[in-house]
Amino acid sequence: MGLFTVPEARAELARLRPVLDELIRLRADAAELAASLRPGGRETALGGMPEWKAAQARLDDLMTTVQRTGAELKGFAPLLIDFPAELDGADVLLCWLEGDPELRWYHRVDLGFAGRRRLPDRVAAVSEEIAAGLFDGVAAHYDEDDFHGLVADALVDGLGSTAPERVLDVATGTGVAAFAALRLEPGEVLAIDISPGMIAQAEAKAATRDPGKIITWQVASAVPSPVEDEGADAVLCASSLHFLGAAALRDWLRALRPGGRVGFSLPLASAFRPSAAFAALVPTDLKLPETEDEAAELASEAGFTEVTVKRLDVETPDRTRSVFVVHATRP
Numbered sequence: 178m179g180l181f182t183v184p185e186a187r188a189e190l191a192r193l194r195p196v197l198d199e200l201i202r203l204r205a206d207a208a209e210l211a212a213s214l215r216p217g218g219r220e221t222a223l224g225g226m227p228e229w230k231a232a233q234a235r236l237d238d239l240m241t242t243v244q245r246t247g248a249e250l251k252g253f254a255p256l257l258i259d260f261p262a263e264l265d266g267a268d269v270l271l272c273w274l275e276g277d278p279e280l281r282w283y284h285r286v287d288l289g290f291a292g293r294r295r296l297p298d299r300v301a302a303v304s305e306e307i308a309a310g311l312f313d314g315v316a317a318h319y320d321e322d323d324f325h326g327l328v329a330d331a332l333v334d335g336l337g338s339t340a341p342e343r344v345l346d347v348a349t350g351t352g353v354a355a356f357a358a359l360r361l362e363p364g365e366v367l368a369i370d371i372s373p374g375m376i377a378q379a380e381a382k383a384a385t386r387d388p389g390k391i392i393t394w395q396v397a398s399a400v401p402s403p404v405e406d407e408g409a410d411a412v413l414c415a416s417s418l419h420f421l422g423a424a425a426l427r428d429w430l431r432a433l434r435p436g437g438r439v440g441f442s443l444p445l446a447s448a449f450r451p452s453a454a455f456a457a458l459v460p461t462d463l464k465l466p467e468t469e470d471e472a473a474e475l476a477s478e479a480g481f482t483e484v485t486v487k488r489l490d491v492e493t494p495d496r497t498r499s500v501f502v503v504h505a506t507r508p
């Protein structure tokens with residue numbers, strides 16, 4: 178098998194995520210079943226010998242799936258997966274250990290796990306540059322169908338009746354949510370995105386859609402957002418949290434004033450089928466929701482209160498796009 182680049186290994190890890198989740202679940206079932214089968218073992222509702230055999234067979238299938246990608250499964254409990262790669266001319270293994278939020282570690286092949294180091298920042302940072310480049314590439318035709326406008330309207334509708342003075346639109350893209358927020362008559366809107374191409378599209382539209390220049394456009398990374406602590410009354414984030422990861426939720430708690438509102442949307446897990454290039458950008462520390470309850474948990478487990486969730490199904494020319502629209506309050 179060939180070598181992985183860091184983005185390729187991250188994309189493969191993102192694709193393997195459901196396989197790894199199932200492996201972890203079944204591993205626990207198999208351990209519980211094996212314990213119950215030992216002399217004097219405690220009975221389990223999971224079953225007996227046939228269920229244990231079925232779990233072992235399925236675990237073998239799942240491990241084969243991991244190995245077919247070209248990654249090496251080095252550990253089972255905890256899971257340890259190595260992706261052969263090259264770094265500065267040396268053969269290395271990019272290394273993911275169960276519990277790691279993303280692929281951020283490597284070790285030289287000859288050193289093994291004891292030689293494990295964090296990937297240098299310059300390598301990790303490449304992913305933001307790559308993300309910006311990918312989104313620059315789609316900016317010109319990004320918002321041609323109704324989907325983004327409908328999500329933005331739903332996000333703004335749920336912010337509440339009190340007009341927010343300072344709004345932050347995170348990963349604004351071509352500015353759809355920032356423009357939608359103008360109907361709340363805020364004092365100021367800060368709209369940020371890492372893609373200069375997206376921001377350029379937004380600025381071109383602003384000439385007619387924001388003549389009063391309420392919106393400030395800024396090329397900036399979402400985390401940490403360029404907002405002082407408690408500096409925002411409302412945060413919007415349309416269709417982007419899955420590219421930012423759990424750190425963004427923590428950052429919004431920091432940036433919002435107590436009582437401030439957040440509105441974000443996330444795709445339904447089973448409906449999210451990004452290309453390999455975009456999949457490589459998706460952090461692994463935020464599990465996409467399949468149900469309203471799972472979407473609500475993301476906000477409440479991060480520390481938000483008054484969480485509400487609505488599912489939105491939008492017909493676009495090529496498919497139905499399903500998202501959860503989540504609103505919550507910073508306590």
Ligand SMILES: C[S@@+](CC[C@H](N)C(=O)[O-])C[C@H]1O[C@@H](n2cnc3c(N)ncnc32)[C@H](O)[C@@H]1O
Nearest residue numbers: 312325348349350370371372398399415416417
């Ligand atoms: C799917 S688009 C959503 C754009 C817009 N919010 C909308 O709903 O139309 C995702 C956006 O996230 C931006 N993005 C991705 N990673 C980012 C990061 N780390 N910091 C800021 N923006 C980011 C991309 O440049 C892109 O514009």
